Amino acid sequence: MKTSLLSAATVLALAIAAPASAHDARDAAGCLDIACDTSLLYAADDSGAGSAGASVAADRFGSWGIDTAGMDRDVSPGADFFGYVSGTWAANTDIPSDKSMYGSFLVLRDLSEARVRGLVEGYVGQGDAATGDAAKVATLYRSFLDEAAIEALGAKPLAPHLDAIRAVADKDALADLMGAASGSVGATLFRLGVSDDQRDPDRYTLYMSQSGLGLGDRQMYLDEKFAPQRERYVAYIAQLLQLGGWNDPKGNAQRVFDFEKAVAEAHWTRAESRDRSRTYNPVERADFAATAPGFNWERYFAAAGVEQASRAVVRQDSAMPKLAGLFADADLDTLKAWQAFHVTDQAAPLLSEAFVDAHFDFRSKFLSGQPEQKERWKRGVAHAEEAMGEAIGRDYVQLYxxxxxxxxxxxxxxxxxxxxxxxxxxxxxxxxxxxxxxxxxxxxxxxxxxxxxxxxDYAALEVRDGDVLGNALRSAAFEWDYDRARxxxxxxxxxxxxxxxxxxxxxxxxxxxxxxxxxxxxxxxxxxxxxxxxxxxxxxxxxxxxxxxxxxxxxxxxxxxxxxxxxxxxxxxxxxxxxxxxxxxxxxxxxxxxxxxxxxxxxxxxxxxxxxxxxxxxxxxxxxxxxxxxxxxxxxxxxxxxxxxxxxxxxxxxxxxxxxxxxxxxxxxxxxxxxxxxxxxxxxxxxxxxxxxxxxxxxxxxxxxxxxxx
The missing domain is CATH 3.40.390.10 (Collagenase (Catalytic Domain))
Structure with a gap:
């Protein structure tokens, strides 16, 4: 087992300050809470924590496990059991301004985040004495908190990625970018992943799923109820394209949306995509050109670095020919604008204030009703955990x-x-x-x-001081290299x-x-x-x-x-x-x-x-x-x-x-x-x-x- 990030002094200091009390699932086929609804990346902003002085000890519930003060005994259990057990709590509880929902899970997530903050800031406090994983986590967090440096960079960290899209001369080169997005930022119609093979559970295999939508489920594009969301989404696309310096942001925004709407029509429904009887469809890599023509599959697989895979298990098999056909028929400039928007959208939370605010205003405030952005330290904790969650987890379990x-x-x-x-x-x-x-x-x-x-083992992960977006991208590449090698x-x-x-x-x-x-x-x-x-x-x-x-x-x-x-x-x-x-x-x-x-x-x-x-x-x-x-x-x-x-x-x-x-x-x-x-x-x-x-x-x-x- 690897050595802990915590020095003995740090453990002692944290234990005195906060006495110990009692990444996304790779195959969370049955996950307890909505945190596993990965399509809710922006919809359920539930990682906020308490103030800097938040307690890091778990609360007890009443004298025997139930918060009886939170009950409403005037409510009949047979009329409203939620109200009976939690009615007074609900009436007296406000959703914190940096959250779109609140409840038992969120209270514990606040607690976990406060504890992780203590750990991460402990690594930062070690200064030059921090080595190995502790030094990397400290650099991730410290760099994210340096707002002045991030603001001074403006859109510069994004520029090389947008320049690469501008340089695309044909659709084959665009297929390269779509493949490379597996370990970076960018849009793709065909999302790759590596997991245990459902028909050979002792081996890892390559999976492929439909992708390409920025607004969530296909229903958001096709149901009249969501017309306001669609209208605001087009405005958001234009806003990000303008921030990134892309030409004709308004015109391209509409064309990007129209393309995604066609993609949505080709997608399977969520119910269809859950059906394991239908979603295991192995296709030999050499056969993709025939089964889904119109897309350079070999360039795509090579750019993703998965040439060693002789096949991919396709989840929504009947959608793939339609998506390849849409790609073949689409205007190259529209596809480039689509790619530019998604690169900017994914990078926005790690860039200057203009990008961060635009992203928050649409993704969290408009779509999920969250009034205020999370404090920067909360986002910094999430940034560090996303890159090195298990390294932090080693010390978490020692204390908690x-x-x-x-x-x-x-x-x-x-x-x-x-x-x-x-x-x-x-x-x-x-x-x-x-x-x-x-x-x-x-x-x-x-x-x-x-x-x-x-x-x-995070030894191969490179972390650089002051390079927030670069650190996130190197982390993504590190994870993808880990997966594809298996x-x-x-x-x-x-x-x-x-x-x-x-x-x-x-x-x-x-x-x-x-x-x-x-x-x-x-x-x-x-x-x-x-x-x-x-x-x-x-x-x-x-x-x-x-x-x-x-x-x-x-x-x-x-x-x-x-x-x-x-x-x-x-x-x-x-x-x-x-x-x-x-x-x-x-x-x-x-x-x-x-x-x-x-x-x-x-x-x-x-x-x-x-x-x-x-x-x-x-x-x-x-x-x-x-x-x-x-x-x-x-x-x-x-x-x-x-x-x-x-x-x-x-x-x-x-x-x-x-x-x-x-x-x-x-x-x-x-x-x-x-x-x-x-x-x-x-x-x-x-x-x-x-x-x-x-x-x-x-x-x-x-x-x-x-x-x-x-």
């Missing part, structure tokens, strides 16, 4: 992950897994052949808690898809494992001193959610070895689909009065909704098992099962700005948190019994209409 947390989580996971096994045995709708496969899959589940055992090689089963300081969790279908970073193992999710019922409702529900991702509408298509194959009998699969459709209809029935016409997309959110329902169901079973036949104590007048359901609802405390909620509904795969607080409970009989919910209550669902999957 107590050893006994893992042991207690091991026990919880074991109980929830046992409850899932019991549920499988009890299922009346599933036949024995499918049950045998399901049991084998459950038995093979892997578990990672807290942090990796080995850490990324094509065809053995999968690293020990690798993590999230850093320890990430407040989230995930399930990987190809590794058949569930992963819980250190930062989520804190109140309100997990508190070793809280009432067990609350822990089972909170982190137990999270554990169950991730386990169920192995058995949701897409996770069920892989077996216990991570292999994409159909292990279901046709009869059992049909019964599953009937129940899943009922669940989707329940969620699609929810209305959002402040956003007329907006609904949850039941097919897109299906995996997450099944994860919530099944996860909480097996968490309840695990809690009952933990009682070992003894009655649960009554605390403050609440039964054990009442406390469990309240623990679940408390986790999903969420407030939204209207624009951010719209973005989540359009681009996300998760139902909004305030819906998740109560929606799965309506299908669990025990919730009705616990809170005396009757047929006269608005949340009532008749027993015969309740969804019973896992």
């Amino acid at each position: 992950f107590p050893p006994d947390a893992k042991a207690k989580m091991d026990e919880l996971v074991a109980n929830v897994k046992a409850a899932m096994g019991a549920r499988l045995d009890q299922l009346e709708w599933m036949g024995e052949d499918t049950k045998a496969e399901a049991r084998a899959k459950l038995a093979g589940f892997g578990l990672k808690i807290g942090h990796p055992e080995t850490w990324r 094509i065809g090689h053995q999968v690293d089963k020990a690798e993590w898809g999230m850093t320890p300081q990430t407040v989230n969790a995930y399930y990987s279908s190809v590794k058949n494992e569930i992963v819980f970073p250190a930062a989520i193992l804190q109140p309100p999710f997990f508190d070793p001193d809280a009432d067990p019922a609350v822990n089972y409702g909170a982190i137990g529900g999270v554990i169950g959610h991730e386990i169920i991702h192995g058995f949701d509408d897409q996770g069920r298509k892989s077996d216990g070895g991570g292999l994409l194959r159909d292990w279901w009998t046709a009869d059992d699969a049909a019964k599953f689909e009937v129940q899943a459709a009922k669940l989707g209809a329940q969620y699609e029935a929810f209305e959002f009065p402040q956003l007329p016409g907006m609904r949850i997309n039941g097919k897109v959110a299906m995996g997450e909704n099944i994860g919530d329902l099944g996860g909480l169901t097996i968490a309840l079973g695990a809690y009952r098992r933990s009682l070992d036949g003894k009655p649960a104590p009554v605390i403050d007048g609440f039964s054990g099962e009442q406390r469990l359901f309240m623990g679940w609802a408390q986790v999903w405390r969420t407030l939204w700005r209207d624009d951010a909620l719209r973005q989540q509904l359009v681009n996300g795969t998760h139902s909004p948190g305030h819906i998740r607080a109560f929606a799965p409970l309506r299908n669990i009989d025990a919730w009705y019994d616990a809170f005396d919910v009757s047929e006269s209550d608005p949340l009532w669902i008749a027993p015969e209409d309740r969804v019973r999957i896992w």
Whole structure:
């Protein structure tokens, strides 16, 4: 294991100042929170932290795990369970001005960010004594905070990239730029990635997905509801082209938008792109010219540095010929302007104030309703974490992950897994052949808690003082080189898809494992001193959610070895689909009065909704098992099962700005948190019994209409 970034003196100083309390997923097939909705890069600006003096100790929730002061006991649980558990909190809480949403996840992300700030500024404080990774992180952060130097540079860091686009003389050269964008900035219609092969889980393979849109999901281009967003987007394209010194910014902006609209029409829908039965389509590299003519594929693959890959697994196969055709038919100058806009858009947050403000005004303020930009230190922390997240994570776990947390989580996971096994045995709708496969899959589940055992080596990453954009680009190239070098090689089963300081969790279908970073193992999710019922409702529900991702509408298509194959009998699969459709209809029935016409997309959110329902169901079973036949104590007048359901609802405390909620509904795969607080409970009989919910209550669902999957 690599040496920590922290000197002994730094550890001591930080420990005195803040006593220790208790990157994006590579294959987060089932991810707990909207942070994994990568299409929400701009829509859910949720990385803000508290002030410079923010506490770095996790808050406890009440005396036994529930913030009873945040409840509204005048609300009937059967009318509004979110309001019952969190109504007073919601009424008395303002969304911070540098956020577009707020809630339990955001509180912990603030805490994690404050802790990381302390670490990073500790490296900066070491001065010339800092070496290795500590020195690099310090340089990343210090350079980002030097606003005067960044302002003096203006658009100069961007100039070489725009000059390269201006120099493009033909579409073959543009294909080079699209390929090079894999490890840099720029637009591409064909996004490349490297991950575990779904049909050969022990090997890495090259994947290709549709790309090319700057406004998010195709619906943003094609649905009349989003006309205001489209109009403002065209103005934003023109603004960035003008800032970059591109010719005819207004005319080119309209042409860029028209091109992207055509691209959107060629794209698959989000629901289609989720379907693992359709998204594994291997194509030999030599066959791309025939299957998707009109694009120089060899130049593209060479520029991306993936010539060693004999094939690519294409996700949206029928979209690729259309996209190649659009490229072939498009005017070269339009394609160059499209490329110039995306390069500028991606680089803007790392440039001078004019670029930063333009980017924020559109991406965060207009699209997500966020009133104010995050403080610069917050953006600096994110910049350093993006480049060297695991290096920072090494020291994070030394200070903030107590050893006994893992042991207690091991026990919880074991109980929830046992409850899932019991549920499988009890299922009346599933036949024995499918049950045998399901049991084998459950038995093979892997578990990672807290942090990796080995850490990324950043020795080859070059970081230069005062070169903010260059540092980000070298980091992107460093990551891409790391990924592309693995094509065809053995999968690293020990690798993590999230850093320890990430407040989230995930399930990987190809590794058949569930992963819980250190930062989520804190109140309100997990508190070793809280009432067990609350822990089972909170982190137990999270554990169950991730386990169920192995058995949701897409996770069920892989077996216990991570292999994409159909292990279901046709009869059992049909019964599953009937129940899943009922669940989707329940969620699609929810209305959002402040956003007329907006609904949850039941097919897109299906995996997450099944994860919530099944996860909480097996968490309840695990809690009952933990009682070992003894009655649960009554605390403050609440039964054990009442406390469990309240623990679940408390986790999903969420407030939204209207624009951010719209973005989540359009681009996300998760139902909004305030819906998740109560929606799965309506299908669990025990919730009705616990809170005396009757047929006269608005949340009532008749027993015969309740969804019973896992």
